[in-house]
Amino acid sequence: MGEIKPLPYFKDRYKVDLVFYVDEIVQVLQDRFSQHGKPVLFLLYGKSTDSGNYSKPASFEGIEKFDTDLGTLHPILTECRVIKSEMELGLIQYANDVSSEAHIEVMRQAKPGMKEYQLESIFLHHSYRYGACRHCSYTCICATGENSSILHYGHTAAPNDRTLNDGDMALMDMGAEYNFYGSDITCSYPINGKFNSNQATVYNAVLKAHNAVISHMQPGVKWVDMHKLAEQTILESLKNEKIIHGDIADMMTRRLGAVFMPHGLGHLLGIDTHDPGGYPEGLERPKEPGLSSLRTIRELKEGMVITVEPGCYFIDALLRPARDDPVSSKFFNWEEIEKYKSFGGVRIESDLYVTAQGCKNLTNCPRETWEIEAVMAGVPWPPRASVTKAENGLPKA
Amino acid sequence: MGEIKPLPYFKDRYKVDLVFYVDEIVQVLQDRFSQHGKPVLFLLYGKSTDSGNYSKPASFEGIEKFDTDLGTLHPILTECRVIKSEMELGLIQYANDVSSEAHIEVMRQAKPGMKEYQLESIFLHHSYRYGACRHCSYTCICATGENSSILHYGHTAAPNDRTLNDGDMALMDMGAEYNFYGSDITCSYPINGKFNSNQATVYNAVLKAHNAVISHMQPGVKWVDMHKLAEQTILESLKNEKIIHGDIADMMTRRLGAVFMPHGLGHLLGIDTHDPGGYPEGLERPKEPGLSSLRTIRELKEGMVITVEPGCYFIDALLRPARDDPVSSKFFNWEEIEKYKSFGGVRIESDLYVTAQGCKNLTNCPRETWEIEAVMAGVPWPPRASVTKAENGLPKA
Numbered sequence: 001m002g003e004i005k006p007l008p009y010f011k012d013r014y015k016v017d018l019v020f021y022v023d024e025i026v027q028v029l030q031d032r033f034s035q036h037g038k039p040v041l042f043l044l045y046g047k048s049t050d051s052g053n054y055s056k057p058a059s060f061e062g063i064e065k066f067d068t069d070l071g072t073l074h075p076i077l078t079e080c081r082v083i084k085s086e087m088e089l090g091l092i093q094y095a096n097d098v099s100s101e102a103h104i105e106v107m108r109q110a111k112p113g114m115k116e117y118q119l120e121s122i123f124l125h126h127s128y129r130y131g132a133c134r135h136c137s138y139t140c141i142c143a144t145g146e147n148s149s150i151l152h153y154g155h156t157a158a159p160n161d162r163t164l165n166d167g168d169m170a171l172m173d174m175g176a177e178y179n180f181y182g183s184d185i186t187c188s189y190p191i192n193g194k195f196n197s198n199q200a201t202v203y204n205a206v207l208k209a210h211n212a213v214i215s216h217m218q219p220g221v222k223w224v225d226m227h228k229l230a231e232q233t234i235l236e237s238l239k240n241e242k243i244i245h246g247d248i249a250d251m252m253t254r255r256l257g258a259v260f261m262p263h264g265l266g267h268l269l270g271i272d273t274h275d276p277g278g279y280p281e282g283l284e285r286p287k288e289p290g291l292s293s294l295r296t297i298r299e300l301k302e303g304m305v306i307t308v309e310p311g312c313y314f315i316d317a318l319l320r321p322a323r324d325d326p327v328s329s330k331f332f333n334w335e336e337i338e339k340y341k342s343f344g345g346v347r348i349e350s351d352l353y354v355t356a357q358g359c360k361n362l363t364n365c366p367r368e369t370w371e372i373e374a375v376m377a378g379v380p381w382p383p384r385a386s387v388t389k390a391e392n393g394l395p396k397a
Numbered sequence: 398m399g400e401i402k403p404l405p406y407f408k409d410r411y412k413v414d415l416v417f418y419v420d421e422i423v424q425v426l427q428d429r430f431s432q433h434g435k436p437v438l439f440l441l442y443g444k445s446t447d448s449g450n451y452s453k454p455a456s457f458e459g460i461e462k463f464d465t466d467l468g469t470l471h472p473i474l475t476e477c478r479v480i481k482s483e484m485e486l487g488l489i490q491y492a493n494d495v496s497s498e499a500h501i502e503v504m505r506q507a508k509p510g511m512k513e514y515q516l517e518s519i520f521l522h523h524s525y526r527y528g529a530c531r532h533c534s535y536t537c538i539c540a541t542g543e544n545s546s547i548l549h550y551g552h553t554a555a556p557n558d559r560t561l562n563d564g565d566m567a568l569m570d571m572g573a574e575y576n577f578y579g580s581d582i583t584c585s586y587p588i589n590g591k592f593n594s595n596q597a598t599v600y601n602a603v604l605k606a607h608n609a610v611i612s613h614m615q616p617g618v619k620w621v622d623m624h625k626l627a628e629q630t631i632l633e634s635l636k637n638e639k640i641i642h643g644d645i646a647d648m649m650t651r652r653l654g655a656v657f658m659p660h661g662l663g664h665l666l667g668i669d670t671h672d673p674g675g676y677p678e679g680l681e682r683p684k685e686p687g688l689s690s691l692r693t694i695r696e697l698k699e700g701m702v703i704t705v706e707p708g709c710y711f712i713d714a715l716l717r718p719a720r721d722d723p724v725s726s727k728f729f730n731w732e733e734i735e736k737y738k739s740f741g742g743v744r745i746e747s748d749l750y751v752t753a754q755g756c757k758n759l760t761n762c763p764r765e766t767w768e769i770e771a772v773m774a775g776v777p778w779p780p781r782a783s784v785t786k787a788e789n790g791l792p793k794a
Contacts, residue, residue, distance in 0.1 A: 002547040002555050003714075118526050125522035129515050134556060150399040158399050159531060317400075 026062035040067045046074030049279040050295060075281060081270055082277035083303035088270065089353060091181035092305055096351055096362040098131030099176045099183040103365050104381050106172060107372070110191055116142040116160035119172065127176035137182030137273040141173035144191060148344030149313040151263055164191045169199055171347055175273070182273050184307050185363050186349035193376040195369045198339065202312050202346045205237030207367060209310035210348045213265065217308075217352060217359040221300045224291060227265040230310040231257030231290065238312075243340075246331045256331055258290030259322050262315065266307035267295035269351055275305075304354045305362070313345025423459035437464045443471030446676040447692060472678060478667055479674035480700035485667065486750060488578035489702055493748055493759040495528030496573045496580040500762050501778050503569060504769070507588055513539040513557035516569065524573035534579030534670040538570035541588060545741030546710040548660055561588045566596055568744055572670070579670050581704050582760050583746035590773040592766045595736065599709050599743045602634030604764060606707040607745045610662065614705075614749060614756040618697045621688060624662040627707040628654025628687065635709075640737075643728045653728055655687030656715050663704035664692035666748055672702075701751040702759070710742025 011019045020028050033039035043057035057070060084092065105126045106119045120140040127133040141154040144164050148171035154160050164170070168191045175183035188206070190199050209230040216229060235251055238244045238260070244251070251257065268275035278296030279285060286292055300306070319337065322328045350363035366375045375381050408416045417425045430436035440454035454467060481489065502523045503516045517537040524530040538551040541561050545568035551557050561567070565588045572580035585603070587596050606627040613626060632648055635641045635657070641648070648654065665672035675693030676682060683689055697703070716734065719725045747760035763772045772778050 001549050001552065002544070115529070117529065117531065121522050121525035124525070125518050128518035128521070132512070132514065134514065147399070152398050155398065 022060070025060050026065060029066065038065075038067050040069055042069050042073040044073050044077060045070040046078070048276065049285070050274055078277045079280065081275060082268060083301065084270060084305050084353070088181060089305070091179050092183065092269065092351065092353075093362050095133065095137075095176050095178040095181055095183035096185070097364065098127050098133050098178065099174065099185050100364040102126035102131070102176065103172060103174065103185060103187045104375060106174075107187065107189060107366075107376050108378065110164065110170060110189075110376075112164050112166040112168075112191055114164045116144055116147075116162050116164065119164075119170070120154075120160050120174070123172075123174045123176075131176060131178070133176035133178050135177045137175045137177045137184055141171070141186075143171045143173075143344065144168045146342050146344050147171075148188070148346070149315045151313075166192045167196070168192075169203075169344055169346065171345060173347065173349065180271050182269060182271070183351055183363075184269055184273050184309075184349060185351065185365065186309060186347045187365050187372075188346040188348060189372045189376065194373060198343065199346075200369055201237075201241050201243075202340070202343065203348075203369060205234050205241075206310050206312050206346045206348050207369075208237055209233040210308055210350065210367070213308050213310065214350070214352060214359060214361060217300060217354060218357060219300055219302050219354060222297070223265070223300065223306075224286070224294065224297045226308075227291065227294060228252065228257075230265050231261060234260060234310065234312050241336075242333055243336045244331050245333060251331055254328060254331075255289040255291075256322070256328060258288075259318050259328075260312045260314075261290065261310060262293065262313070262318055263309075263311065264290075264294035266309050266349075266352075269305045269307055300354045300359075302354055302356050306352055306354065307349055308352050309347055309349030311345055311347035313347075314340040314343050315345070316341075419457070422457050423462060426463065435462075435464050437466055439466050439470045441470050441474060442467040443475065445673065446682070447671055475674045476677065478672060479665060480698065481667060481702050481750070485578060486702070488576050489580065489667065489748065489750075490759050492530065492534075492573050492575040492578055492580035493582070494761065495524050495530050495575065496571065496582050497761040499523035499528070499573065500569060500571065500582060500584045501772060503571075504584065504586060504763075504773050505775065507561065507567060507586075507773075509561050509563040509565075509588055511561045513541055513544075513559050513561065516561075516567070517551075517557050517571070520569075520571045520573075528573060528575070530573035530575050532574045534572040534574045534581055538568070538583075540568045540570075540741065541565045543739050543741050544568075545585070545743070546712045548710075563589045564593070565589075566600075566741055566743065568742060570744065570746065577668050579666060579668070580748055580760075581666055581670050581706075581746060582748065582762065583706060583744045584762050584769075585743040585745060586769045586773065591770060595740065596743075597766055598634075598638050598640075599737070599740065600745075600766060602631050602638075603707050603709050603743045603745050604766075605634055606630040607705055607747065607764070610705050610707065611747070611749060611756060611758060614697060614751060615754060616697055616699050616751060619694070620662070620697065620703075621683070621691065621694045623705075624688065624691060625649065625654075627662050628658060631657060631707065631709050638733075639730055640733045641728050642730060648728055651725060651728075652686040652688075653719070653725060655685075656719050656725075657709045657711075658687065658707060659690065659710070659712065659715055660706075660708065661687075661691035663706050663746075663749075666702045666704055697751045697756075699751055699753050703749055703751065704746055705749050706744055706746030708742055708744035711737040711740050712742070713738075 007019045029039055045055055045057040047054050102123045106122045109122055110119055119142045123140060139154050142160040143150060143153040144162055145168040147153050147162055148169055169188060170191050171188045173186040175185050188203060195203060212233045213226045213230050232248060232252060235248050235257055268277055274295055283297060350361050353360045353362055366372045366381055404416045426436055442452055442454040444451050499520045503519050506519055507516055516539045520537060536551050539557040540547060540550040541559055542565040544550050544559055545566055566585060567588050568585045570583040572582050585600060592600060609630045610623045610627050629645060629649060632645050632654055665674055671692055680694060747758050750757045750759055763769045763778055
């Protein structure tokens with residue numbers, strides 16, 4: 001494993017006050033903290049509001065010589081994680097810069113005949129070789145054609161192994177991680193580089209929702225309202241295109257937005273892709289379709305980093321029950337929807353930092369259809385000044 | 398996660414006799430195997446002779462309705478894994494073909510000024526994009542300069558982050574995995590593409606050992622004897638170069654080979670990089686330096702796949718005690734060894750299949766110093782007919 005580094009190395013690297021070797025822990029804690037009796041160790045133990053699982057508190061040989069407190073630390077540390085420091089923001093911005101560039105590289109190389117996993121490989125390579133990002137925040141979702149309506153595509157049993165066809169849409173949900181801080185970005189585009197009419201319809205519906213949410217975000221705004229704004233914007237676009245008809249407010253009451261967008265609008269992002277703190281003590285997860293998938297329903301606060309990721313999908317398993325229900329069925333133009341049967345879906349996802357007055361988009365990918373078509377045809381995409389493709393090393397972090 | 402595939406899909410894909418959904422397991426087992434009373438389930442449970450840990454037997458809700466046998470299956474399945482079928486060999490050969498090509502790609506792109514992790518990224522990308530290998534068998538060891546004497550370099554605390562210098566040796570231990578079957582290959586070469594005299598000395602000592610072992614391998618040969626053959630070959634070369642002096646047999650008795658090669662000659666390879674079966678019931682791990690690191694001491698059998706990976710390293714932590722010991726100290730020419738102080742080390746590793754008459758090398762990398770220099774200068778390396786760089790898909794497996 002190599003030589004053991006001296007203690008000052010770790011003190012300097014991690015900017016901590018005291019450093020000791022692990023096998024000294026019992027002695028050091030006893031020597032330093034026994035003035036007022038048996039020392040109390042505050043351990044991190046709490047429930048993930050996403051999985052329902054509990055975090056495993058730290059342990060070591062001899063821990064029974066101390067009192068432990070399992071309740072105090074978790075809510076405090078979780079709240080610390082919700083509001084990002086400048087240094088944390090810098091890391092998330094860097095991961096976003098690298099991922100944005102890597103997405104553009106993938107976009108440019110994608111061609112009919114390739115395999116989805118080859119796009120994954122290009123993303124990973126670009127992020128690591130040029131961005132020093134050894135890991136991604138999550139398994140890459142490289143979904144094309146019908147697969148783009150499978151929200152968690154890309155896992156071991158569906159390992160991005162489809163061949164890309166002319167006429168497919170691609171939904172690329174990939175984010176690099178740097179020094180443990182993640183990014184989470186989705187780009188959707190036609191594999192052949194040109195949006196056809198149906199593709200542009202669905203894409204623009206989602207983009208309008210994405211932009212509407214971003215333009216409304218600021219401290220004090222309720223995230224549930226942003227989710228509903230995205231749903232409503234998408235429903236309005238689909239109504240304009242005669243894919244659905246009837247009263248939008250009525251559809252919203254019946255939660256029909258969730259037929260097209262069966263996931264939450266976004267989630268906190270940081271050390272975890274789905275960062276904790278979405279449901280602090282007292283906030284309960286909603287029960288209604290769509291809203292029940294929200295990983296937070298908090299009010300926005302300055303310093304939060306949160307994803308904005310509206311989507312519109314044509315999923316048989318959700319359209320079928322909507323059609324079978326006599327009340328919801330009448331809102332849908334089933335003849336028109338038939339044309340989107342094997343369309344899949346579109347998602348557009350950016351990472352937003354909430355500022356005092358509004359928000360800042362940390363993601364820098366082409367979003368307008370004409371921008372995407374131009375970038376895929378080789379037009380340069382303005383790189384941020386902070387990103388260099390230097391072959392020779394880690395950025396000055 | 399996508400639609401659940403129908404049962405016949407799994408029956409065909411995994412070539413099994415019967416397929417049911419997981420939630421039917423209790424019912425199906427009871428219905429089909431209760432004729433003679435409570436059915437007995439043979440579960441896989443046994444000790445890893447490497448880690449000392451025990452495998453966790455399979456479990457499911459309702460397993461208490463059955464009798465379980467934890468002892469029968471493990472030795473039988475382990476022995477099945479020691480001898481590879483033709484289909485298994487095909488997968489290991491494919492993983493070797495992809496990895497050999499990827500190593501050559503890395504070799505060609507390596508230049509002073511790059512970072513070690515960039516070589517890792519090139520390997521991963523080549524294996525995935527062109528070989529459909531999503532995973533590697535183990536974390537890539539991309540060690541250059543002094544790092545090449547750190548046997549398990551590349552881990553999270555030493556993440557291949559050094560800058561490549563002109564004059565460094567590189568020790569690249571990387572292997573792609575395909576359909577769960579692995580490869581395990583090490584190439585060592587000078588970063589600037591030209592061996593200097595000291596580099597050629599150490600490299601050729603190791604290559605001679607690598608080739609000597611391969612030329613002796615056949616069913617019935619004891620692996621401990623191969624390990625000793627490698628040690629002896631290396632010691633002889635070092636003696637010719639006046640790095641050590643004295644009687645080789647004497648050095649062997651004193652286990653001084655382990656000062657330069659403090660790891661085993663090789664290990665079984667398959668589903669696991671360190672495949673099980675190295676120490677079946679009755680075989681005890683040796684205690685002597687060097688030999689104690691052997692992951693097997695078996696006799697070779699037709700159908701085994703085993704790595705041959707001799708190495709020669711200059712490790713301060715091992716040379717120091719050898720110097721402090723008045724008896725061993727006199728075998729070393731300390732003035733000469735001083736010249737190799739920051740040399741690091743060399744390892745050459747190939748994957749061998751034991752045949753009825755001898756063995757077959759599954760790895761296809763340039764090994765002679767002149768071959769390596771030529772390949773690094775751009776001379777084509779003869780690809781095997783079985784390997785294609787087709788962009789468009791998985792090989793017909």
